[in-house]
Amino acid sequence: MTDQPTDRPEVRRPARRRPSRDAKLVVGLAVVGATVLFAIFGPMLTQDPRSSDNPVLVPPQPGHWLGTTSLGYDVLAQLAEGARGSLLVGVVAGLLAIVLSLVFGVVAGYARGATDEGLSLITNVMLVIPGLPLMIVVSSYLEVRSLWVVAIILGATAWPGAAVVLRLQARSLRSRDYVSAARVAGESTPRLLGMEILPNLLPLLTAQFLFAVVLSILGEAGLSYLGLGPNGSITWGTMLNEAQGGGALTRGAWWWFVPPGLMIAVLGCAMSLINFAIDEVIDPKLRQAPTAAKLQRKARKAGLDITSPAHDDDTPRPAPASRAPDPDDHKERVQA
Amino acid sequence: MSTLEVRHLVKDFRVRDGLRRGTLRAVDDVSFTLAAGRTVAVVGESGSGKSTVARMIAQLETPTAGEILLDGEPIGRRGRALARYRNQVQMVFQDPFASLNPYHPVSYHLERPLRIHGVARGKEVTPAVHRLLRSVELDPPEVFAAKRPHEMSGGQRQRIAIARALAPGARFLVADEPVSMLDVSIRLGVLSLLARLQREENLGVLYITHDLATARHFSDEIVVMLRGDVVEQGPSDQVILDPQHDYTKTLLAAAPDPSRHGRLRDEVRAELAAQAS
Numbered sequence A: 001m002t003d004q005p006t007d008r009p010e011v012r013r014p015a016r017r018r019p020s021r022d023a024k025l026v027v028g029l030a031v032v033g034a035t036v037l038f039a040i041f042g043p044m045l046t047q048d049p050r051s052s053d054n055p056v057l058v059p060p061q062p063g064h065w066l067g068t069t070s071l072g073y074d075v076l077a078q079l080a081e082g083a084r085g086s087l088l089v090g091v092v093a094g095l096l097a098i099v100l101s102l103v104f105g106v107v108a109g110y111a112r113g114a115t116d117e118g119l120s121l122i123t124n125v126m127l128v129i130p131g132l133p134l135m136i137v138v139s140s141y142l143e144v145r146s147l148w149v150v151a152i153i154l155g156a157t158a159w160p161g162a163a164v165v166l167r168l169q170a171r172s173l174r175s176r177d178y179v180s181a182a183r184v185a186g187e188s189t190p191r192l193l194g195m196e197i198l199p200n201l202l203p204l205l206t207a208q209f210l211f212a213v214v215l216s217i218l219g220e221a222g223l224s225y226l227g228l229g230p231n232g233s234i235t236w237g238t239m240l241n242e243a244q245g246g247g248a249l250t251r252g253a254w255w256w257f258v259p260p261g262l263m264i265a266v267l268g269c270a271m272s273l274i275n276f277a278i279d280e281v282i283d284p285k286l287r288q289a290p291t292a293a294k295l296q297r298k299a300r301k302a303g304l305d306i307t308s309p310a311h312d313d314d315t316p317r318p319a320p321a322s323r324a325p326d327p328d329d330h331k332e333r334v335q336a
Numbered sequence B: 001m002s003t004l005e006v007r008h009l010v011k012d013f014r015v016r017d018g019l020r021r022g023t024l025r026a027v028d029d030v031s032f033t034l035a036a037g038r039t040v041a042v043v044g045e046s047g048s049g050k051s052t053v054a055r056m057i058a059q060l061e062t063p064t065a066g067e068i069l070l071d072g073e074p075i076g077r078r079g080r081a082l083a084r085y086r087n088q089v090q091m092v093f094q095d096p097f098a099s100l101n102p103y104h105p106v107s108y109h110l111e112r113p114l115r116i117h118g119v120a121r122g123k124e125v126t127p128a129v130h131r132l133l134r135s136v137e138l139d140p141p142e143v144f145a146a147k148r149p150h151e152m153s154g155g156q157r158q159r160i161a162i163a164r165a166l167a168p169g170a171r172f173l174v175a176d177e178p179v180s181m182l183d184v185s186i187r188l189g190v191l192s193l194l195a196r197l198q199r200e201e202n203l204g205v206l207y208i209t210h211d212l213a214t215a216r217h218f219s220d221e222i223v224v225m226l227r228g229d230v231v232e233q234g235p236s237d238q239v240i241l242d243p244q245h246d247y248t249k250t251l252l253a254a255a256p257d258p259s260r261h262g263r264l265r266d267e268v269r270a271e272l273a274a275q276a277s
């Protein structure tokens, strides 16, 4: 049986299924990477984003590849500068959110008892306070809002969800035998947290970090759109706000508001794609979904085979191509 | 002579049953003494509290009542005293697939106890790791040191876990069903490895098991537990040949085919004799 040519696809089969996960990861990483490069090098290659020394509100054309605004700013230059601002806000807020969720999630989950109850109480309170209204209230109280202040406000409201997930995971990891074994070996609590528990939280942490970054970039855009964003800085959010104020929509100046909107949407999607890929790594059930589907399909076919074994090969199949390379299927038929 | 003594050990767990809270007495008044070079077996069905006894001795749980004495002294529960205790008393866990961190290579698992307990420093660490691997019959040590847990079989992992427990230079070893998760064909190898190491290092061993047959062959004293209580306790042969309590009789009756025990015993004896010569 093993030397039959029908078995060869068995080797190829997993390789063919995997690209779905890898493709998500590759596309996600490529888009995020390109955006980061754009943020780093874009401002060097474009003109001064605050120079109004341009024709006003011209559509995309050579020299102004994404047109200009009603004040004569070059949209491409603003988009590049805005990428810096938005990414900076996202990353700073994401890092802050992760640090907070580590304290409120991992420490609570590991410590249990009174520490856990205290920290969890704070997490739960933060969880039920709606984030955007809180940010609006805090932002409107602050007269001067730098990029950093906005990032800190966003980070300080983005962590409770991650903390809940991390706490549960840390609780479960804490009672793992390898953590107990390390304790018996004599490891100190900080080392248990840092070397035994944290490494196994890394995929989850990465996913939560990316989620917090996306959330913060969206949050910044929302605040800026409401005029509560960072003053004096350019982000995709402030661009949208100015486009709104400049009447881009009514004047049909799509090149003004579509690029920043699209950048936010595409970056959000790309990071979500990376997260999906990570989720499949974390949760084997998701990874096995295709296998489970295959098993089901096989079971159905097996049922069919039992009822009409003689005509098996003559029966037309809806998807003969997908059926042919399945050697297990063949084996089953032989046994039947 | 060094001893590890357990006196009237009790452990209650708080359990929640719906809204009511209650306590579950997992271990009720267990006493025995481990001495260097000797083995005490704890036998009992699932849920009888064997692992809880082991975890209390390993200081992973705090006893509700009773005391643990090392060389006649009450044991320290924190700081330096705890570190000294861990240096003397080590544990091998039941499931070798769970007791090694998937993230770390074998070398890390063995280096840490060596460093923590000051057994080896700097350049001595790698040779010491290799010596440990050889002592648990994992050859060539360079190859195994570089492996990660998932690259090894259950038996090999359990050997790593045994090496880790021996690394600090412990005098007492708690082995919680060390072979129950392993394939039957390799159990004997791991058990005779344990027996050899015990003889070489003059270890006091607490051997926890479901299996009365191996308990008899590997231990000097047997403690039979049932739902937290000790129902019978005494020298191995006496407990096996002349069981007093009905539960022990049931356990004996439920034990697998006696001819296999004979074979097992002969195999163990042959293997031990071969190693001794």
Ligand SMILES: Nc1ncnc2c1ncn2[C@@H]1O[C@H](COP(=O)(O)OP(=O)(O)OP(=O)(O)O)[C@@H](O)[C@H]1O
Residues within 6 Å of the ligand: B013, B014, B015, B024, B026, B044, B045, B046, B047, B048, B049, B050, B051, B052, B053
């Ligand atoms: N952390 C805990 N919290 C609450 N109950 C527990 C806890 N640990 C153990 N128990 C309970 O204590 C009892 C004894 O458990 P233990 O693990 O010691 O049994 P065991 O003899 O080792 O069983 P097995 O042979 O299955 O390993 C069980 O009823 C178990 O449910």
Ligand SMILES: [Mg+2]
Residues within 6 Å of the ligand: B050, B051, B052, B094, B176
């Ligand atoms: Mg147990």
